[in-house]
Amino acid sequence: MAPPARPPIAVTGLGVVSPAGHTVEEFWRTVASGHSTAAALDDPALARHRVRLGCRVAALPPDGPVPAKDARRLDPFALYGTLAALAAHRDAGHPEPPPGRSAIVVGTAVGGRTTSDRESALYTEHGPLRVSPLMPLVTMPNAAAAQIAMRLGWSGPALTIATTCASGADAIGHGALLLASGRADVVVAGGCEATLTPVTLAAFGNLGAHSQRNDEPARASRPFDTERDGFVMGEGAGFLVLERLHDARARGARPYALLAGYGSSSDAYHLSNPRPDGAGAVAAMRAALADAGLTAADIAHVNAHGTSTVHNDRAEAAALRTVFGPHGVPVTSTKGAVGHLIGAAGAVELIAAVQAMNTRRVPPTANHEKTEEGLDLDVVHTAARPIRSGAALSNSFGFGGHNSTLVVTPL
Numbered sequence: 001m002a003p004p005a006r007p008p009i010a011v012t013g014l015g016v017v018s019p020a021g022h023t024v025e026e027f028w029r030t031v032a033s034g035h036s037t038a039a040a041l042d043d044p045a046l047a048r049h050r051v052r053l054g055c056r057v058a059a060l061p062p063d064g065p066v067p068a069k070d071a072r073r074l075d076p077f078a079l080y081g082t083l084a085a086l087a088a089h090r091d092a093g094h095p096e097p098p099p100g101r102s103a104i105v106v107g108t109a110v111g112g113r114t115t116s117d118r119e120s121a122l123y124t125e126h127g128p129l130r131v132s133p134l135m136p137l138v139t140m141p142n143a144a145a146a147q148i149a150m151r152l153g154w155s156g157p158a159l160t161i162a163t164t165c166a167s168g169a170d171a172i173g174h175g176a177l178l179l180a181s182g183r184a185d186v187v188v189a190g191g192c193e194a195t196l197t198p199v200t201l202a203a204f205g206n207l208g209a210h211s212q213r214n215d216e217p218a219r220a221s222r223p224f225d226t227e228r229d230g231f232v233m234g235e236g237a238g239f240l241v242l243e244r245l246h247d248a249r250a251r252g253a254r255p256y257a258l259l260a261g262y263g264s265s266s267d268a269y270h271l272s273n274p275r276p277d278g279a280g281a282v283a284a285m286r287a288a289l290a291d292a293g294l295t296a297a298d299i300a301h302v303n304a305h306g307t308s309t310v311h312n313d314r315a316e317a318a319a320l321r322t323v324f325g326p327h328g329v330p331v332t333s334t335k336g337a338v339g340h341l342i343g344a345a346g347a348v349e350l351i352a353a354v355q356a357m358n359t360r361r362v363p364p365t366a367n368h369e370k371t372e373e374g375l376d377l378d379v380v381h382t383a384a385r386p387i388r389s390g391a392a393l394s395n396s397f398g399f400g401g402h403n404s405t406l407v408v409t410p411l
Helices: 024-033 068-072 076-091 113-126 135-139 143-152 164-180 198-207 245-250 279-292 310-324 342-359
Strands: 009-017 102-107 158-161 186-193 236-244 257-266 299-303 330-332 391-398 402-409
Touching: 009 024, 009 076, 009 164, 009 245, 009 342, 024 342, 076 113, 076 143, 076 186, 076 236, 102 143, 102 164, 102 342, 113 135, 113 198, 135 143, 143 158, 143 186, 158 164, 164 186, 164 236, 164 257, 164 342, 164 391, 164 402, 186 342, 236 245, 236 342, 257 279, 257 342, 279 310, 279 391, 279 402, 299 310, 299 342, 310 391, 342 391, 342 402
Parallel strands: 102 158, 102 186, 299 330, 299 391
Antiparallel strands: 009 236, 009 257, 186 236, 257 402, 391 402
C-alpha cells in the first residue's frame, strides 16, 4: 500500500548569522560574488598552531533582539542560533501557533565549545573554584533550542540533533516530518555552531583535515579544486520557518519555496572518511528525490557539501556522478565563501540553495580554479551562472558517516 500523500511544506522565513553577513541579503550578496571571507585569526594562543585562519562572524550590532547583558551569558553558538531563529521568525511575519502546536529543531555538532574551552583553561590555571557554575547550562548542546523557545514563548517540542556536519540539514528534515505528521503547525529549524577555538583548531590541524594555508587565508577553501589542502572552519547559524503550505497561505504568508524532499543515511564505514564510492551519499540523495516525487532530471543545481578535503570531495563527486551522470548538473559549494560551518553548514547552505533557485543564478565556488582530474563535475566557478527554473538539491555529510540531503522546489 502506498503511503498517504503528505501536505506540501512551505519555507516562509529565513534568518542567517554568518561570516558573510548578519542578514540573508548580506549573506547572499557575498556568496553570489564569489568572495571568500576567510582571514587570519588574531589570537596570540594560535602562534604555535598549524592552523591560524578561519571564517569568523563579524561583531554583532549592540542593539539586537537579545539584550547585551543576556548575550554575554550565552555561548556564541547559542547566541548566533537565537539571533538567526528570531530573524527567520520575524521574516515569516511572526507566526504564532496555538499553545503546544509549535516546534523548534536545532542542529549542532558540539554545542558550547567556546565556553567549555575557556572554563577548562580557568580550571587549569586557577583551580576548581574559578569554574563558573553556569558552565553546564551554557555549554549544553540544547542551550540554543532552550533560548529560542524562551524568546518566542513557544511551549511545543524544542529538540536538538547532533549528526556532526549534517546536523543543520537533519534538523530541517525532522522539522518537516513534524509538520507532515500533524504534530506541529509551525516549525523553526536550523543549525548553529561556534568552534573557532584554539583547541578545536589544533585538533583539526593535527588531524590533517583543515587547510594550513595560513599565509593566504582568503585562497584556502577550494572545494573540488586540484590545489585544495583541507577545509576552512567557519561559524554562524541559519534558520528557516516551515509551515504546511495551506496554513501559510491561510494567514497571508509569502513562501520562498517548498521543502519537497528529505533523505538521510549512514555510511556505516568509518569515523572520519566517507565511503570512497559515495554509496551513502547516493542513498541520501535518492531518498530525498523519491520523497519529493522527482527525478535527477528535475534538479537545476546542487549545493554540494564540497568541504575542500581530498577524500570528501572525491566521494561526493562519485556520488553525484552516480545520481546525475557525468557533468549532469551545475554544482557549487558555499564553503568556498564562508568556510565549513560544521553543524550549521546544512542550514546555511540550504538558504543559499533557495536564493539561487529563486534568482535562477548559481553562485560561483570561491577559489575554485581547476577541477581535479577524474571528478567529472560541472563546478560553477569564476562568476555566477544563470540556470533554468527547477528544483535545487543540497547535500550535507558528517563525521561518523552521516548523510543528509534536502530538496527544495519553486512555488
